[in-house]
Amino acid sequence: MSDVSNIIKSAKENLERQFETFHSDFSRTTGVLRSKIQELTDKNTSLTSQQSEIDENVVKLVTKISTLKRQKENLQKSIDENNEELADLKKELDNFERKFTNLSINHSVLSGAGTAEGNICKKCVLPYDQIERFHSVITTCGHQFCQKCLKQLFTLNNPFNFPINQEISEASCPNPTCNRSFAQANIIKLN
Numbered sequence: 001m002s003d004v005s006n007i008i009k010s011a012k013e014n015l016e017r018q019f020e021t022f023h024s025d026f027s028r029t030t031g032v033l034r035s036k037i038q039e040l041t042d043k044n045t046s047l048t049s050q051q052s053e054i055d056e057n058v059v060k061l062v063t064k065i066s067t068l069k070r071q072k073e074n075l076q077k078s079i080d081e082n083n084e085e086l087a088d089l090k091k092e093l094d095n096f097e098r099k100f101t102n103l104s105i106n107h108s109v110l111s112g113a114g115t116a117e118g119n120i121c122k123k124c125v126l127p128y129d130q131i132e133r134f135h136s137v138i139t140t141c142g143h144q145f146c147q148k149c150l151k152q153l154f155t156l157n158n159p160f161n162f163p164i165n166q167e168i169s170e171a172s173c174p175n176p177t178c179n180r181s182f183a184q185a186n187i188i189k190l191n
């Protein structure tokens with residue numbers, strides 16, 4: 001009988017030792033897991049607040065974008081309106097310029113018609129011809145010269161005889177009281 005009770009006693013002691021070991025392992029592991037859970041929870045809280053900050057910024061940006069889009073649309077509308085007005089004004093100016101050119105040509109032709117002076121270029125003092133001294137008129141002012149003289153005005157001779165002649169886009173009318181600038185496109189042959 002005492003053998004049995006000894007066996008039982010030693011088994012009981014053994015179990016208690018195992019339980020204590022298990023219990024201390026359990027406490028340690030639980031502590032580690034709890035602190036890890038706390039760490040992750042804190043991290044989640046911080047990430048969530050960052051996320052809601054981003055959401056707020058997104059809302060602000062979307063609002064700003066729609067405001068800017070509206071402003072852009074309004075500006076585009078103004079630009080379109082201005083362009084329309086500009087096109088109308090340009091058309092009006094073109095019409096005026098065409099009328100002025102026609103009047104200038106008429107005036108110029110009439111004032112020189114029939115006289116000996118009307119058949120001579122006032123720049124080179126040579127008669128107009130059909131080879132290169134075409135009788136021509138500057139449409140911006142209505143003054144007449146031969147085409148050769150007018151075209152020469154667009155070649156800028158280098159004062160140091162550098163071998164390059166530069167083309168210029170505008171020249172001044174050779175009439176001493178005029179000096180209005182004109183382009184090659186403003187030269188019109190009269191006949």
Ligand SMILES: [Zn+2]
Nearest residue numbers: 121124146149
């Ligand atoms: Zn001439």
Ligand SMILES: [Zn+2]
Nearest residue numbers: 141143173178
């Ligand atoms: Zn002129």
